Amino acid sequence: MSGHNKWANIKQRKTTQDAKRSKMFTKLIRELTVAAREGGSDPEANPRLRTAIDNAKAANMPKDKIEAAIKKGTGELEGEELTEIMYEAYAPGGVALLISVVTDNKNRTAQELRHVLSKWGGSLAESGSVSWNFERKGLITVPKEEIEDLDEFMLATIESGAEDIDETADPIEIVTSPENLTKVRNTLKQMGYTVRDQLTYIPKTTVKLSEEDAEKLLKLLDALDDMDDVQEVYGNYDIADEVMEKLAANM
Structure with missing residues (x-):
């Protein structure tokens, strides 16, 4: 798990430094479209779309482009056959x-x-x-510096449905089943934490x-x-x- 995430974080920094905006936007638009086609246009009910929107916003994609990509996925606008x-x-x-x-x-x-x-x-x-050798899982990250009481944090996370917590990582990594991803995410958000979540594949x-x-x-x-x-x-x-x-x- 952590190996993939380390490279993903480094890659994200490199992408920002390289400013490959056109190529990055193309990938983000396609992910928004496919995520909306697969799970609908409501990000609260569609973790994959929620992640795609977060990534698009982080890349400073204009709001109208995000909305257009989602509408292509739901069929409200015409788009390429992906x-x-x-x-x-x-x-x-x-x-x-x-x-x-x-x-x-x-x-x-x-x-x-x-x-x-x-x-x-x-x-x-x-x-x-x-x-x-891979399992479909939910992955949530929370900045380590935000956690004052680790025991309280871990107890709340486990009670809300987490399967595994890597408290040695920074940010802390929480693994859930795909079904429990939204529940654990919402619990942590209600506790005031900055949360990033995604559906991923984790090796056994x-x-x-x-x-x-x-x-x-x-x-x-x-x-x-x-x-x-x-x-x-x-x-x-x-x-x-x-x-x-x-x-x-x-x-």
């Missing part, structure tokens, strides 16, 4: 990847994905060969990587992130904090 696909892949060091894409051309995306994976030491996997087992394999993997993740159609990449890698920061600084 297909959501989850690819399974292997990466350097024996890492398993789930690659979520949203595309208007499945053949083009599959060809580009094979090329990127091959170039950076990965390969596509057969359906089911990787996905068995992880692979600890050497610095050499970690460097190869992060280059592959960067290349996948540069693909217009790739929305999210989930992996079962475990990279030491100091190695992650060292490699990210040089990329």
